[in-house]
Amino acid sequence: MINPKVILVLTILLAASGRSLAQDLKSFSKLDLTNKISPQTFSIDSNSPNKGDQKKPGEKSPYLAAAMSGLIPGAGELYAKSYLKAGIFFAVEATLWILYASYQKKGDDQTESFQNFADHNWDVYKYGRWLKEQSFPGADGIDLSADKETLRRQINVCEAQNFSHQLPPYGEQQYYELIGKYQNFVSGWADADLAVVNRNNYGSYKTTMYTNYSYDRQAANDYYDKGSTTLIGVVVNHLLSAADAAWSVSMFNKNIKVKTGFHLEDHYSYYGEKKLIPVGDFRFEF
Numbered sequence: 001m002i003n004p005k006v007i008l009v010l011t012i013l014l015a016a017s018g019r020s021l022a023q024d025l026k027s028f029s030k031l032d033l034t035n036k037i038s039p040q041t042f043s044i045d046s047n048s049p050n051k052g053d054q055k056k057p058g059e060k061s062p063y064l065a066a067a068m069s070g071l072i073p074g075a076g077e078l079y080a081k082s083y084l085k086a087g088i089f090f091a092v093e094a095t096l097w098i099l100y101a102s103y104q105k106k107g108d109d110q111t112e113s114f115q116n117f118a119d120h121n122w123d124v125y126k127y128g129r130w131l132k133e134q135s136f137p138g139a140d141g142i143d144l145s146a147d148k149e150t151l152r153r154q155i156n157v158c159e160a161q162n163f164s165h166q167l168p169p170y171g172e173q174q175y176y177e178l179i180g181k182y183q184n185f186v187s188g189w190a191d192a193d194l195a196v197v198n199r200n201n202y203g204s205y206k207t208t209m210y211t212n213y214s215y216d217r218q219a220a221n222d223y224y225d226k227g228s229t230t231l232i233g234v235v236v237n238h239l240l241s242a243a244d245a246a247w248s249v250s251m252f253n254k255n256i257k258v259k260t261g262f263h264l265e266d267h268y269s270y271y272g273e274k275k276l277i278p279v280g281d282f283r284f285e286f
Contacts, residue, residue, distance in 0.1 A: 059253045065245035073237050076245025080252045089241040096237060100230040107223035114216040115176050121209050122179050124148060124167070127188030128155050134199040137161045159184070180213040189213075 069076030074090035138158035159166040168174040197205040
């Protein structure tokens, strides 16, 4: 199961990288004045050969957009004024987290259910009695009058001589897993018939409780696996949104055409005197 902290680490790293790259946009090269000056006209136009070196009014930073969407999918698209895609990425993010919470809740509920079932239907004393009755090596040291923890340790000594796995401490995750996974523990279930199961056939002996418990435990694992898959989707959504935000800002900047400058025009006074008057213009085209 993927830890949600992984998402936080990835987004922080992405944001830090975005801030570093965004600082590069603060440097500008000087505008070269290439237009000729005549007695009658003087103009500066942003369409000069080096206009690509100068940041245009209204331009946005693709690095900042990527960092924003890396933190919150859709934020960079909103910054780029791509409102539909912003809504889509944000909706996907919200849906994935809702699904993750749902699968986690189902997994937790299923886990609580099968653990309660095991607590009421699997008995270590019955399991210990079976080991003694079948005269497994080491079973002589099992005292069925001992407390549960002492009995478990005595059983472990016997198990170490006969089986691949030993009974873990009560209540641990491994405890609930092993009693529904390995055949030697089948004799501890309430519906196990100790007159039937023996040291020769326990490897193939099944009971209804043992089988159903195995399915219930697997169902809980399946819910957690689905939750992990949604977290992978969260990571992918962050990355896709960051990449799309940078692209959207680039497209936004390309669609801006700014023409600025000024020129000198001939004007005549009331008395007919000719004068050169500077006239400026500033225009946006989308």
